[in-house]
Amino acid sequence: DTGVSQNPRHKITKRGQNVTFRCDPISEHNRLYWYRQTLGQGPEFLTYFQNEAQLEKSRLLSDRFSAERPKGSFSTLEIQRTEQGDSAMYLCASSRRASPRAGELFFGEGSRLTVL
């Protein structure tokens, strides 16, 4: 257990529905990241928060995806009008501020999304 909690762990939904995932990072970590991982691939970066500010978004993050971290603590990732191609593991990670320790990301166990 890394201390990063993700919910739900598994979500099955029908195409076109909206889904939301929650991530609770380690409490003293001010940086939070979302990644997506499909079968046989390494995790792909989606977005990054420093406190409540969303500082970077990948081009993978289409306008159907939105992420928030309203009080600089937990974060949510919402996918609207889900498509079958959205089926993946969604991973959240957190880290401390100071470099080089900023490269030590602590990952949660992920939320697996299946879109039927």
Add this chain to the structure above:
Amino acid sequence: DAKTTQPTSMDCAEGRAANLPCNHSTISGNEYVYWYRQIHSQGPQYIIHGLKNNETNEMASLIITEDRKSSTLILPHATLRDTAVYYCIVRPSSLLSSNYKLTFGKGTLLTVNP
């Protein structure tokens, strides 16, 4: 970020040392080498990182060549629980916000056999 090249898969006998190579020939002077691993159905786990010198911690040793163009992760006494995908990642040490993320490749699947 510099690109890394790793073998797709490797096997190792339980109790023996596992040596996982990584090529990062385009690494620049301010880039660190990080190693993570991902056990099936879990999130990636940090193992070790280094800049120039060899590093050792309770999990593994990291050997970086003098020209920094390649590195080797060593698990001294591999166990069945070390079966995982191992990722070698190069990341700048700059304080630019875009450099805080890690860019994963496909990694090396290490299978430790009894």
